[in-house]
Amino acid sequence: MLWRVCLTGTAEARITEIFWSILERPHVDRLANLAEAGADSLRAVEIVTRIELEYGVDLVHTYFAAPMIARLAEEVRRTQDRGDQCATGQADCHAGRRRRC
Numbered sequence: 001m002l003w004r005v006c007l008t009g010t011a012e013a014r015i016t017e018i019f020w021s022i023l024e025r026p027h028v029d030r031l032a033n034l035a036e037a038g039a040d041s042l043r044a045v046e047i048v049t050r051i052e053l054e055y056g057v058d059l060v061h062t063y064f065a066a067p068m069i070a071r072l073a074e075e076v077r078r079t080q081d082r083g084d085q086c087a088t089g090q091a092d093c094h095a096g097r098r099r100r101c
Contacts, residue, residue: 011055011080012073018050019069034067051076 012030019034020026028037039047048063051072057079059072 011076012069014054015051015073015076016069018047018054022047022050028069030069030073032068034069039067055080 016028016030019028019039022043023034023038025038028034034047035044044063044067048059051057051059055076057076059075062072062075
């Protein structure tokens, strides 16, 4: 696999792999609008579903608000950080995320 982007973390690297495998294009920039890069609505659902299953996060709204690899990875990290805080008692769980805490 050819890496032509500077990835900022493991979530971003994995999400990039998911995009690349579904779009069958190894050159999708982390900041590109993925709809313009070839992610039609069916592929978008497949991408979001795979990421959600792998990370246990809800990304539908994030994907349609900002369909970029970097933005999705940021949301995965933010959700995981909230989960870590819930597990250690450092923060109140958001009501919609309680089942993941």
